[in-house]
Amino acid sequence: MSIMLVLTIVVALGLAGFFVGRGKAIAQLNAGADTGEGKTRPHSRPHYHGWWAFSLTVLPALIVLVIWSVSADIYLEQSAKSQLHDSLGHSENYSESLSLGMVKSLAGGLKRLDARELETLPQTYADVRRLLAGKGVALATEGQDVMVPIAVKWNKADELSSGLRGWVTIALALAGLIFGWMTISPSVRARNNVERIVLWGLIAASTIAILTTVGIVFSMLFQTINFFSAVPPAEFFFGTVWDPRFAAAGAADSHGQFGLIPLLAGTLYIALVAMIFAVPVGLFAAIYMSEYAGPKTRAVIKPLLEVLAGIPTIVYGFFALVAVGPFLRDLSAALSGGQGFIMAQSVLTAGLVMGVMLIPFVSSLSDDIITAVPRSLRDGSLGLGATRSETIKRVILPAALPGIVGALLLTASRAIGETMIVVLAAGVAANLTINPFEAMTTITVKIVNQLTGDLEFNSPQTLVAFALGITLFFLTLLMNIFALYIVRKYREQYE
Incomplete structure (x- = not known):
């Protein structure tokens, strides 16, 4: 189940929760006025109850969706890295990141094949590459045969994870909708709850901006430290010649x-x-x-x-x-x-x-x-x-x-x-x-x-x-x- 489909269903349930919650709050308000109990003023206006139901429906589901998606991607990459290391780790030219990128490309190409083509899928990388070339998918030429079963396992695990993620997210959204509808009453401080959610949303937006800046700095800083471990800082900051020669590893004067x-x-x-x-x-x-x-x-x-x-x-x-x-x-x-x-x-x-x-x-x-x-x-x-x-x-x-x-x-x-x-x-x-x-x-x-x-x-x-x-x-x-x-x-x- 695709993320866009799950998001559409969750947002639709959230909108339904808004209208249902607001309608119930209006009905309670009118019922209190008809029975002579309308003198007790409700704490929040009906639309706040609607937004409270919307928040209970959408926010927990989206949090689970994001965490599940990130965790699934990390698990798939680690699993593929482990399989690649077990199969190709002894090779002198083995590159973990390059091999993982080739597996990802191969897995993406295999998604274009139908069930019959997957059943008769060749087991050699060269044959799979020629098959996908006919589908308009370009793959790297220097691939290993072991990458084919790893890519197949990647797609199967990803498909299973996507299905479970979708149903769990939708079920959580339905549970939030039902819980929000059940808690609506004139005494509920829906306005305070909604305003608190908005406040935390603003804080989260500010935090994301700050963390993004910090992440950019640290992503460059660690690699910069690795660079200065090979090249003296004085040579970099005060040097007057730029000639970064790409020489073979271990060659004399390979740094430039x-x-x-x-x-x-x-x-x-x-x-x-x-x-x-x-x-x-x-x-x-x-x-x-x-x-x-x-x-x-x-x-x-x-x-x-x-x-x-x-x-x-x-x-x-x-x-x-x-x-x-x-x-x-x-x-x-x-x-x-x-x-x-x-x-x-x-x-x-x-x-x-x-x-x-x-x-x-x-x-x-x-x-x-x-x-x-x-x-x-x-x-x-x-x-x-x-x-x-x-x-x-x-x-x-x-x-x-x-x-x-x-x-x-x-x-x-x-x-x-x-x-x-x-x-x-x-x-x-x-x-x-x-x-x-x-x-x-x-x-x-x-x-x-x-x-x-x-x-x-x-x-x-x-x-x-x-x-x-x-x-x-x-x-x-x-x-x-x-x-x-x-x-x-x-x-x-x-x-």
């Missing part, structure tokens, strides 16, 4: 060089060029929209400007690759009278295109901040004889400056994390240069490069991606903290 400085310099350099272009344009656009444009003009310009924020970054990368880069290269060639001094893939190209992408972030945030400045400050300045431009320079911008600085720092953290524009507009060469007309690359690009393909997290060449990731995480985190500090320290409170 993992200097962070070229990547960090490229990240900050490209972000700086982007901010130099985006900040004036975005800030002037925000000033125009908030102080000069009329309501009709603002209603047209602001949505059109914010359309830039909805364009995928890969599209910006294509634009840089086929338009901006060649244009700058040909322009420099025309100016120099020979070979152009601006490369098609360069810091300038990536910075300009990224700056275009950042314009709506700067303009929207700055526009909201400038608009929040009280009208009384404007009227007071104009009443004292100041012109509109003098009011903007001497009153509005100083009042909005803390918020604008915070918005710019948040925009800079967005620029530092960009990947696709840099790949297509600045290239992947880890150069250390101050010439904006040459190619450089960023941390995010190298993270993608190091984790591209089917790789094992057991060599410095792949583990370095986690070190780069946690470095970028702390870099953007510090920028965000500094932005919030600036906003809170210099924020003006207006009535």
Whole structure:
């Protein structure tokens, strides 16, 4: 029984519990009024009784469904790992995670076969692979025959678990519906119960957000520690050469060089060029929209400007690759009278295109901040004889400056994390240069490069991606903290 079907049935039972519970509460209220007992005011309104019945029906069932699903997946993986280790553990080229992934793919492909095909299923991996290829399922070529029975057992156990999970969840939902209906009475504090459930739901949502952040950090931290056990931290943080050679395990000098400085310099350099272009344009656009444009003009310009924020970054990368880069290269060639001094893939190209992408972030945030400045400050300045431009320079911008600085720092953290524009507009060469007309690359690009393909997290060449990731995480985190500090320290409170 699929999870979606079980969820649909549980939600349907929950809605039935809501209407049944509310109807019973209304009936009790009307019966008390008809018999002259209506003077005893019920504690909660009827719809609270309905939501209490809905909660008793849905929440316990969903909790069991989630716990069962997670536990079943863990059990299936551990069982498959044990069988694979018993059969293939003696092999020198055995990889637990890679073999488990192949078993999962094989089990998913076998689900497309009907009962007759499963009864006559070949016992060799090559034959099963050819059979599934006819069904449009692509499998890895280097599989072992022992994976076929393990995948069959996986599917049987998964099917049994799914059926039991569905019936247990539905039965629990029915039991909650019946219990909720039986407990409905005018004296039940249904409102308090529902509000308590909502409160715990809000706490759970906040906790999930925090735990997700903590989980991201620890998932990178442990792999980063493994990386620094093979590569000295000083070599990583202060190295000026990036050359992570993929050599055979045990070969001499197989680690290569993992200097962070070229990547960090490229990240900050490209972000700086982007901010130099985006900040004036975005800030002037925000000033125009908030102080000069009329309501009709603002209603047209602001949505059109914010359309830039909805364009995928890969599209910006294509634009840089086929338009901006060649244009700058040909322009420099025309100016120099020979070979152009601006490369098609360069810091300038990536910075300009990224700056275009950042314009709506700067303009929207700055526009909201400038608009929040009280009208009384404007009227007071104009009443004292100041012109509109003098009011903007001497009153509005100083009042909005803390918020604008915070918005710019948040925009800079967005620029530092960009990947696709840099790949297509600045290239992947880890150069250390101050010439904006040459190619450089960023941390995010190298993270993608190091984790591209089917790789094992057991060599410095792949583990370095986690070190780069946690470095970028702390870099953007510090920028965000500094932005919030600036906003809170210099924020003006207006009535």
